[in-house]
Amino acid sequence: MKKIKFHIALIVGKTIAFIVNIIAKGRGTNLSGKYAYKICKNFIKEFKNIDYSKVVFITGTNGKSTTNNMIINALKTAGKTVTTNLEGANLITGIATAMIKNSTITGKIKTEYMIFETDERYLKQTFDQLPAKNICITNLQKDQVQRNGEPDFIYQKIKAVLNKDMTIYVNNEEPRVKSFEDIGCKVVYYGIERNDKSFEKNDFYDVTLPCPKCNDKVKFQYYNIDNVGKFKCVNCGFKSEDDIEYFAKNINYEDNTFECGNTKYTMNYTQPFFLYNYVLCIAICKNFGISEEKIQESFNTFKNIGGRLETIKYKDKEIKYIRIKQENPETLQSALDYVSLDKTNKILAIGLEELKDFKPYYTNTFYGFDCDYKELINSNIDKYICFSEAVAYDSANILIYAGVEKDKIKVLPTEEIVDILEELDKYDTKNVYLITWLHAYEALERHMEKLK
Amino acid sequence: MLNIVWAYPDILNLHGDRGNLFALERVAKLLGIETKVTKIEKYNEKIDFKNTDIILFNVGEVKVMPTLVYALEAQEKELMEYIEAGKIIILIGTTGCIMAKETLRADGTKFKGLGVLDMICTERKDVYGNDLHFTIGEENTEIMANQIQLIDTKLNSDIALGKVIYGMGNNDGNSEGAKYKNVIFTNALGPVLVKNPWYTEKLVKLAMANKGEEIENAIEKEEFEIELNSMECIKKFIENKRKEE
Numbered sequence: 001m002k003k004i005k006f007h008i009a010l011i012v013g014k015t016i017a018f019i020v021n022i023i024a025k026g027r028g029t030n031l032s033g034k035y036a037y038k039i040c041k042n043f044i045k046e047f048k049n050i051d052y053s054k055v056v057f058i059t060g061t062n063g064k065s066t067t068n069n070m071i072i073n074a075l076k077t078a079g080k081t082v083t084t085n086l087e088g089a090n091l092i093t094g095i096a097t098a099m100i101k102n103s104t105i106t107g108k109i110k111t112e113y114m115i116f117e118t119d120e121r122y123l124k125q126t127f128d129q130l131p132a133k134n135i136c137i138t139n140l141q142k143d144q145v146q147r148n149g150e151p152d153f154i155y156q157k158i159k160a161v162l163n164k165d166m167t168i169y170v171n172n173e174e175p176r177v178k179s180f181e182d183i184g185c186k187v188v189y190y191g192i193e194r195n196d197k198s199f200e201k202n203d204f205y206d207v208t209l210p211c212p213k214c215n216d217k218v219k220f221q222y223y224n225i226d227n228v229g230k231f232k233c234v235n236c237g238f239k240s241e242d243d244i245e246y247f248a249k250n251i252n253y254e255d256n257t258f259e260c261g262n263t264k265y266t267m268n269y270t271q272p273f274f275l276y277n278y279v280l281c282i283a284i285c286k287n288f289g290i291s292e293e294k295i296q297e298s299f300n301t302f303k304n305i306g307g308r309l310e311t312i313k314y315k316d317k318e319i320k321y322i323r324i325k326q327e328n329p330e331t332l333q334s335a336l337d338y339v340s341l342d343k344t345n346k347i348l349a350i351g352l353e354e355l356k357d358f359k360p361y362y363t364n365t366f367y368g369f370d371c372d373y374k375e376l377i378n379s380n381i382d383k384y385i386c387f388s389e390a391v392a393y394d395s396a397n398i399l400i401y402a403g404v405e406k407d408k409i410k411v412l413p414t415e416e417i418v419d420i421l422e423e424l425d426k427y428d429t430k431n432v433y434l435i436t437w438l439h440a441y442e443a444l445e446r447h448m449e450k451l452k
Numbered sequence: 453m454l455n456i457v458w459a460y461p462d463i464l465n466l467h468g469d470r471g472n473l474f475a476l477e478r479v480a481k482l483l484g485i486e487t488k489v490t491k492i493e494k495y496n497e498k499i500d501f502k503n504t505d506i507i508l509f510n511v512g513e514v515k516v517m518p519t520l521v522y523a524l525e526a527q528e529k530e531l532m533e534y535i536e537a538g539k540i541i542i543l544i545g546t547t548g549c550i551m552a553k554e555t556l557r558a559d560g561t562k563f564k565g566l567g568v569l570d571m572i573c574t575e576r577k578d579v580y581g582n583d584l585h586f587t588i589g590e591e592n593t594e595i596m597a598n599q600i601q602l603i604d605t606k607l608n609s610d611i612a613l614g615k616v617i618y619g620m621g622n623n624d625g626n627s628e629g630a631k632y633k634n635v636i637f638t639n640a641l642g643p644v645l646v647k648n649p650w651y652t653e654k655l656v657k658l659a660m661a662n663k664g665e666e667i668e669n670a671i672e673k674e675e676f677e678i679e680l681n682s683m684e685c686i687k688k689f690i691e692n693k694r695k696e697e
Contacts, residue, residue, distance in 0.1 A: 142466065146581030149602045150466055150546075152513040153579065204491075207470060210463040215516040217462040217493050234494055329468070354689065360582045361693055363686050364598050366641050369468030390689035393682035397646065400678065401474050411678075413685050 002046070009040035010107055013100035029089035033096030044096050045129040049108040053133045056284060057118040057126070059158065060138030060177065062330055063277055064090065067138060068117040070281040070302055077298035078290045081111035090119045092126045113288070120154050121147065127161040134287075135162065136169040136280060140176040141227060142367065143328045146355055151176060155212070159183070169283055171276060172240045172247075174228045179212035179238065188287065189244040190279045192258075195251035197272050198222045198229065201372075213238045225272050226333045246283040248275050263292040265299060273334070309338075310441065312448060317424060319349075319432045321441045326355060329370035332435070339433045340375035347429050348376075349385040349420060351436035352395045365394040373402035382429045387412040387420050387436075415440065417447040454480045454487045454659055457499055457507040460520065461491055467600060469510035469544055471643030476506065479645075479652045482671045485660065495523035501534040505659040511545035511641065514575055514602055518563040520550050528566070535568060540634045540659050544644065546602055548630065548637040549573045555603065569630045569637055570608040576601060583690055584619035584640055586628040588651065595648045596683045597640030605630065605639075613638055618690050634658065647683075649676050 013032035020031055036043045058068045072084050083102035085094045095116050103109050118126055120140075137158060140151050148154055155176060162168060164184040170177040172191035181187045200222050209227065211218050216235035223229035232239035248258040256267050258275065260282050267278055278299065285295050310321040322335040332352075339348060352365050384404060386395040392413045399409055412419055424432060434441065458473050473489065480487045492499055499507070512520075524531055535541065541551075549555040552565040555573040565573075580601040587594055595614065605622040612622070613629030613636060621628035621639060629638035636655075638644060645652040649671075657667045673680070 145467065145579070145600045147579060149579035149600055150513045152515050204489075205470060205473070207465045208462040209465060210513065210516050215463065215519040216495055217460075355581075359697075361689075362581055362583045362598060363689060364581070364641075366468035366471070366598060366643055369471035369474075369643060369646070390685045391682070393678050393685060394642075394647065397678050397682065398471075401471065401478070401646065411681070413681075 002040075005040040006043065006046040006107060009036040009043055010100060010103070010105070012036060012039060013096070014105070017097065017101050029085070030091065030093040030097055032100045033093035036096055036100060037093060042129050044092065044099055044126075047099055047103060047107050047109055050114065050130075051112070052131055054112060054288070055114040055116075055130065055132035056134040056136065057116055057123065057132045058136045058138065059118045059120045059123050060136070061120070061141040061143045061154075062325075062328070063138040063273060064117040066274070066304055067136065067277045067280055068115060069304070070277055070298075071115050071284050073302050074281055074285045074290060074295050074298035075113055075115070075288070077301065078285070078294040080113055080290075082113045082115055083109060083111045084115045085117055090117045091122055092129070095126060095130070120158060123158055124161050133166045134169070134284070135166060136284065137171075137177040137180060138276070138280070139171055139174045139228060141328070141330050142370065143325070145327050145367075146357075146362065146364070167287070169280060171228065171280075172244050173224060173230060175209065175218050175231055175233075175238070176212050178240065182213070188246065188283050189241055190246040190276070190283045191240065191244055192224055192248040192272070192275045192279060193251060194222055194230070195224070195272070196253055198224050211236060211238055225276075226330050228276070246279050246286075248279045251275065261292075263296070265296055267299060268302060269304060271334075312445065314421065314424065314432075314448065317430045317432050319434050319444075321434045321436075321444075323438050323441065324435055326357070326437060327364060327367055329367040332367065333371045335435045336371060336373065336376045339435070340379045342431070342433075343379055344431055345380045345382050345429055346431040346433055347383045347385065347424065347427055348381050349387065349424070349432065349434045349436075350395055351387045351415070351434075351440050352391055353388040353415070353437055353440065354390050363390050363394070365391045365398065368395065368398035369401070373399065373404070377403055381408070383427055384409045385412060385420065385423055386410070387414060389413060389415050415443075417444050421447075454485050454656060455503055455505045456487060456489045457504045458489055458491050459499075459507055459509045460493065460495075460512070461510070462493060463516055463520070464510040464512035464547060466511040466513065467545070467641045467643075469641065469643045472508060472510060472542070472544065472645040475643065475645035475649060475652045476508070476656060479649055479671065480656050482675060483653070483656060483667055483669065485656065485667070495519060499527060499530075501527070501530045504534070504539070505663065506540045506542065506655065509541070509543045509547040509550070512547060514546050514549065514555075514557065517546065517549040517555065520547070521563065521565055524550065524566060531566070535633055535635055537662070538633050539662055540655060541636065542655070543635070543637040545600070545639055545641060548605060548639075549603060551635055551637060552605070553608070568635055569632050570611055571630050572606045572608065573603040574606070575603050580620060582619050583686060584621065584628070585617040585687070585690060586614040586619070586621060586640075587617065588614040593651055593654065594683070595640055595644065595651060596686050597642040597644045597647060599639050600641060601639065618694075634662075647679055649679055
């Protein structure tokens with residue numbers, strides 16, 4: 001009966017995938033899987049011809065999609081066949097959709113490798129039906145607190161699937177994920193050397209995090225990105241390893257190169273968080289026997305789809321949009337850091353906005369107090385525009401507490417694009433940065449289309 | 453001089469709550485009071501209770517709470533004297549567990565608190581996030597905040613800090629937080645002392661009065677214009693939510 005249900009689900013899934021491919025290619029990334037699951041409860045468990053040692057899950061708070069895309073590109077460059085949820089559909093239905101598309105009518109997987117970005121909250125549900133032997137955990141940070149509450153909530157969910165028969169790839173410089181080493185899996189560490197973009201935080205008000213092993217204070221010698229760097233617990237001595245195999249060293253931001261092992265690699269993307277993605281990609285590929293030459297070849301062609309930066313023209317102004325994830329202080333900090341790099345005069349429009357993903361909607365901006373604004377304030381911002389229906393004043397207050405002069409801030413308690421653009425019209429400054437959720441930017445794009 | 457202990461800032465660092473410390477410093481400055489902040493960073497560090505006016509415990513992961521209780525037990529006598537003298541302790545969110553009688557964890561285990569607040573905490577299996585609007589005391593001091601509920605709190609006696617207008621509070625009737633003498637536990641995030649500086653002002657004045665320094669002057673309402681405007685916007689937002697619910 002189970003087999004009959006699986007085959008019916010597979011046929012339905014393939015039919016839907018075929019139709020979607022004709023009428024809306026690139027969309028409906030969950031649809032086939034969603035309907036397959038309505039028919040067959042443990043749908044992906046029933047597929048055949050899977051070598052679990054070549055199945056990889058990529059999970060963690062930030063960097064899943066980029067790393068996934070990078071690994072796929074490298075494996076494909078090396079001539080390997082891969083099933084993946086490249087479109088970012090990282091729940092079980094997205095994975096099921098990818099498997100439907102890459103299987104025979106009898107349910108045999110046609111590819112050698114299966115690489116999936118996996119939502120950390122639902123990792124166990126996916127793992128129970130598809131027991132991957134390789135799990136990459138990029139990092140565990142504060143994120144979407146209305147869903148996740150605290151990092152330990154996700155930590156426990158990931159821990160629940162780890163076992164001694166698998167290989168885990170963990171960031172050597174991120175304390176939470178590194179502490180998974182105690183479970184007894186084969187551990188592959190990856191990391192990057194202190195470099196020109198590394199920084200220290202020794203201000204009185206700077207805070208770190210509790211040690212995942214003993215709950216005392218973790219101290220960072222330096223950071224490569226926020227909350228990631230060479231660390232040590234002040235109590236139990238838990239620390240980043242001194243000597244690891246997959247370690248980016250001699251990082252050179254002028255000629256865009258770094259070394260890993262005895263090989264020099266060239267990179268197209270030079271933000272420090274990309275370096276972690278590059279090294280993780282090297283670690284995975286090397287363990288699958290891919291040559292350094294092929295890995296480098298893939299780096300040359302790698303394009304970060306769905307990137308966080310967009311530019312839009314508005315009259316004589318250029319609006320540079322930086323996408324941030326909701327309730328995620330790390331992506332907000334990265335956005336602020338990016339703006340800070342531009343020392344020319346500019347306007348910063350910031351819309352932290354209310355959370356409306358699911359009910360109850362609410363007005364959280366407190367993660368803004370986790371960020372550091374010193375560099376931003378010293379980067380020649382002529383005007384700050386804080387907008388949103390309910391939290392514009394709270395956003396402004398975060399900036400005031402950070403040291404921005406009150407008269408440099410305009411508060412717009414609205415999300416109306418027309419009002420925001422009207423405010424921009426008042427200033428001669430042509431260089432504009434916009435930090436907000438994706439939907440607000442999409443509304444701006446639609447508005448600009450209408451103006452054409 | 454207002455002496456503030458910022459307790460375990462690295463360990464209790466979840467929801468931007470270092471802002472609460474900034475708010476205490478800002479309000480004290482507006483009242484013309486100097487502040488001295490002492491960080492207690494490690495569990496084996498001692499708190500100088502005699503020279504402290506406010507102890508701030510921000511939100512932390514539930515798993516660290518038993519270690520915190522253990523650390524404070526090493527100074528329990530001095531801590532209890534501090535509390536009985538009416539000095540201020542502020543406990544935000546999950547740190548209510550350390551002063552509770554007991555906390556039941558989601559995995560079925562439990563740990564004892566210091567028992568200062570007559571309440572039992574229960575870790576939730578799911579997270580609940582919402583706005584939190586409530587009033588405190590006879591003056592009905594209005595507080596607008598957020599809530600990320602990881603623990604529910606059952607009060608065993610009449611020790612509620614406030615009454616919920618909108619939101620969940622303790623998830624125990626319409627009670628929000630708890631209070632014994634000036635040990636104040638609230639679920640309110642935001643950071644709560646940033647968003648509600650009128651309450652922060654009361655706390656600072658109380659801390660000074662505790663050591664015989666009455667502060668007569670009040671902060672001009674205009675100083676809190678941003679926060680008052682924020683409250684009005686969020687009230688409208690809540691009103692719209694109520695219509696949809």
